Amino acid sequence: MDDTTAHDTEQGLLSLPCESSPRNRITAAQNARQIDLSVIMPTIFWTGTFERCARRVLSLLDETTANAEVVFVFDGSPPPAPAWLDRPGVTIVKTGSRSGPAIARNLAAESARGEVLFFVDADVELAADAIDRVHAAFAADPDLVGLFGAYDDEPAAVSLTSTFRNLLHHHTHVSNPGTAGTFWSGCGAMRTTAFLDVDGFDEKFAYPSVEDIELGMRVTANGGKILLAPDVRCKHLKHWTLASMVITDIVHRATPWTRLIMNSRGLPATLNLDWRGRLSGICSVLLAACLVVAGFAPVALWAALACGLVVVALNSGFYGLCARKRGVGFAVASFALHWLYFVYSSLTFGVVTLHELWLRSRRSAAPAAGVFQPTAAVMLAAKASQLPPFSQ
Numbered sequence: 001m002d003d004t005t006a007h008d009t010e011q012g013l014l015s016l017p018c019e020s021s022p023r024n025r026i027t028a029a030q031n032a033r034q035i036d037l038s039v040i041m042p043t044i045f046w047t048g049t050f051e052r053c054a055r056r057v058l059s060l061l062d063e064t065t066a067n068a069e070v071v072f073v074f075d076g077s078p079p080p081a082p083a084w085l086d087r088p089g090v091t092i093v094k095t096g097s098r099s100g101p102a103i104a105r106n107l108a109a110e111s112a113r114g115e116v117l118f119f120v121d122a123d124v125e126l127a128a129d130a131i132d133r134v135h136a137a138f139a140a141d142p143d144l145v146g147l148f149g150a151y152d153d154e155p156a157a158v159s160l161t162s163t164f165r166n167l168l169h170h171h172t173h174v175s176n177p178g179t180a181g182t183f184w185s186g187c188g189a190m191r192t193t194a195f196l197d198v199d200g201f202d203e204k205f206a207y208p209s210v211e212d213i214e215l216g217m218r219v220t221a222n223g224g225k226i227l228l229a230p231d232v233r234c235k236h237l238k239h240w241t242l243a244s245m246v247i248t249d250i251v252h253r254a255t256p257w258t259r260l261i262m263n264s265r266g267l268p269a270t271l272n273l274d275w276r277g278r279l280s281g282i283c284s285v286l287l288a289a290c291l292v293v294a295g296f297a298p299v300a301l302w303a304a305l306a307c308g309l310v311v312v313a314l315n316s317g318f319y320g321l322c323a324r325k326r327g328v329g330f331a332v333a334s335f336a337l338h339w340l341y342f343v344y345s346s347l348t349f350g351v352v353t354l355h356e357l358w359l360r361s362r363r364s365a366a367p368a369a370g371v372f373q374p375t376a377a378v379m380l381a382a383k384a385s386q387l388p389p390f391s392q
Contacts, residue, residue: 037135038114039070042104043122046082049237050122060126061089066135073108075099102201102211105185109192109200118189126187127152127233134189134232145224146216148188149232150174153325157239163326164334165240171318174230183216183226187234194224209252214260246344254348262356276314283307284342311339
C-alpha cells in the first residue's frame with residue numbers, strides 16, 4: 001500500500017511522517033495529546049449500518065465520563081464525508097484502496113491518541129454504557145491488556161437465520177465470561193502499548209476473517225491478559241442468509257481458523273472450541289452419517305436419535321434461549337441450523353487438517369527423496385497454508 005495514499009486524511013488527522021516506522025508514528029500521535037480511549041470503526045460506506053452505528057458512537061462520546069475520541073477509517077477511496085462527521089473529537093483516515101480490515105484498523109491506530117483502542121465494527125451498535133464499562137474495566141485493572149463484549153439478545157435483523165446466528169453468538173459469549181485466549185474486534189478493546197508490542201493486526205488478511213482471533217492468540221502468548229466481558233453489550237445489525245452463513249463460516253472462518261490452530265500446534269479450549277462444542281461436532285457428523293446409513297439399514301435411525309439427543313443435551317441452554325425469545329418452533333429450527341453448522345464446520349476442520357498434514361509430509365519428504373520437484377500449484381498451496389488465518 002502506498003504510504004502517501006494510505007495517510008491521506010480528512011478532518012482532524014495529525015500529520016505523521018511516512019518514512020518513520022508504524023510504532024514511531026503511533027507514539028508521536030499519542031504524545032501529541034494523551035487521552036483515555038479511542039474508538040476505531042472501519043467502513044466501506046458512509047451510509048447504511050455505518051451511519052446508525054457511527055451516530056451512536058458520537059452520542060456516547062457526548063455522554064461518557066472518559067476522555068475519548070473516535071477514528072473512522074474508510075477502507076478505499078471515499079466520497080466526501082458527510083457533514084455530521086465534521087465535529088470535534090472525530091478523525092477520519094482512508095486507506096486509498098480496498099485493503100481489508102486489518103490494514104484499515106492498523107492505519108486508524110496510527111492516528112489514535114488513546115491509551116486504549118476500542119475496536120467497533122460498522123454494523124455494531126454499542127449499548128448506552130459500553131464506552132464507560134470499557135473505560136472502567138481498564139482503569140480498575142492495570143494488568144488488563146484486552147477485553148471484548150457480546151451481542152445483546154435482541155438482534156436487529158429478525159429473519160430466521162439472522163436471529164439464530166446472532167443469538168448463538170450472544171449465548172456463546174455470555175456463557176464463557178472471564179479469561180480468554182482470543183479477541184473479538186467487533187466490540188473489543190486493547191491497550192495501545194500491548195497492541196504495538198505485537199505489531200497490531202496481521203496485514204496478510206485481505207478480507208474479514210479471523211484476524212482478531214490471531215491477534216488475541218499473539219497477545220496472550222506474549223503474556224497479555226484478555227477478558228471476555230459479557231456486560232459490554234452491543235447490537236448486531238447484520239442480515240444473514242443461509243448461503244452467507246455457510247460460505248462465511250467455511251471460507252472465512254473454519255478454513256483459516258484451522259490453519260491457525262495447525263500453525264500454533266494447539267487446540268484452544270475456549271468459546272465454541274470447548275469440550276461441548278467438540279463433542280457436539282462429533283455427534284452431529286455421526287448423526288448425518290447415521291441418516292445416510294438408515295437408507296439401507298433403518299436400525300441406524302436409533303443411533304441417529306441418540307446422537308441428536310446428545311446434541312440437544314449439550315446445547316440445552318442455547319435452545320432454551322431460542323424458545324424464550326421466539327417460541328418452540330424457532331427453537332426446533334435453530335436446532336436444525338445448529339446441527340448443519342456443526343456438520344460443515346467439523347468436516348471443514350477435518351479436511352483442512354488432512355490437507356495441511358499432507359502438504360507438510362510432502363515438504364518434509366522432498367529433501368530426503370532428493371528428486372522431488374514441486375509443481376507451481378503445490379508451491380502456491382504450501383505458501384498459502386503458512387499464512388496466519390483470519391471471530392470467530
